[in-house]
Amino acid sequence: MKTLAAMVLLALCATLSGGAALAIDVDLNVEVGGPRPPRVVVPAAPVTERVWVPAAVVHRGERILVEPAHIEKRVEKVCVQPAQVVKREERTVVEPARIERVKETVQVQPARVGRQWVPPVTEDVMIGPVRVTRTLHEGYYQEVAIPAEYKTVYREVEVPAKYAVVARNIEVPARYETVCKEVEVPAKYRDVVRDEVVPAHWEERVIAPPPVIVAPRPRPLIDLDIDLHGKR
Numbered sequence: 001m002k003t004l005a006a007m008v009l010l011a012l013c014a015t016l017s018g019g020a021a022l023a024i025d026v027d028l029n030v031e032v033g034g035p036r037p038p039r040v041v042v043p044a045a046p047v048t049e050r051v052w053v054p055a056a057v058v059h060r061g062e063r064i065l066v067e068p069a070h071i072e073k074r075v076e077k078v079c080v081q082p083a084q085v086v087k088r089e090e091r092t093v094v095e096p097a098r099i100e101r102v103k104e105t106v107q108v109q110p111a112r113v114g115r116q117w118v119p120p121v122t123e124d125v126m127i128g129p130v131r132v133t134r135t136l137h138e139g140y141y142q143e144v145a146i147p148a149e150y151k152t153v154y155r156e157v158e159v160p161a162k163y164a165v166v167a168r169n170i171e172v173p174a175r176y177e178t179v180c181k182e183v184e185v186p187a188k189y190r191d192v193v194r195d196e197v198v199p200a201h202w203e204e205r206v207i208a209p210p211p212v213i214v215a216p217r218p219r220p221l222i223d224l225d226i227d228l229h230g231k232r
Helices: 002-017
Strands: 023-031 040-042 047-053 056-067 070-081 084-095 098-109 112-118 121-127 130-137 140-146 149-159 162-172 175-185 188-198 201-207 212-214 221-229
Antiparallel strands (some): 040 212, 056 188, 070 175, 098 149, 112 140
């Protein structure tokens, strides 16, 4: 406000220095001491009054406990291992073991060189009335080649089984186990709406009046009235 008053005075001086014939009337109020303080709000005391309330039907909802919370034992079937496909290599019998009868020629005695007795050569000669045996050659042993001796025999031979490795997919079914668990069952409630008749009665109600606003005291003002009449 002080700055505004100074600006007005400067404008006034500039006008007078121009030498014009003017009639100027300036009314300026300047507040001293800065801006006004805020207004004070004083709460009013509450007032109690009696009010007649007529009879009415009130709908009231209630929550009734039907079943309390408890712990139950439940038997459940739990999957321990899910179903899966497993690739396995198995040894399969292609030809089973058997016993065969085989005919064989077996050497009983190998070829060898043996000694054979050659008997003496004799001759019966009659000399007169007497019969006389005369030896022409003496007996002796000679070496003779004896061939090998063979014999046909039958024997049973065990033929082992023949196997082959085969890979195949085997479906393993899921495996389940029966487990007994304790499950906490929450309480069960039921909402019930009831109609209650509230009879007519007097009620005391506390009414809060509007707050009282206390205005601050006005600050002093500087009233500046300038009346200028100039002639050319």
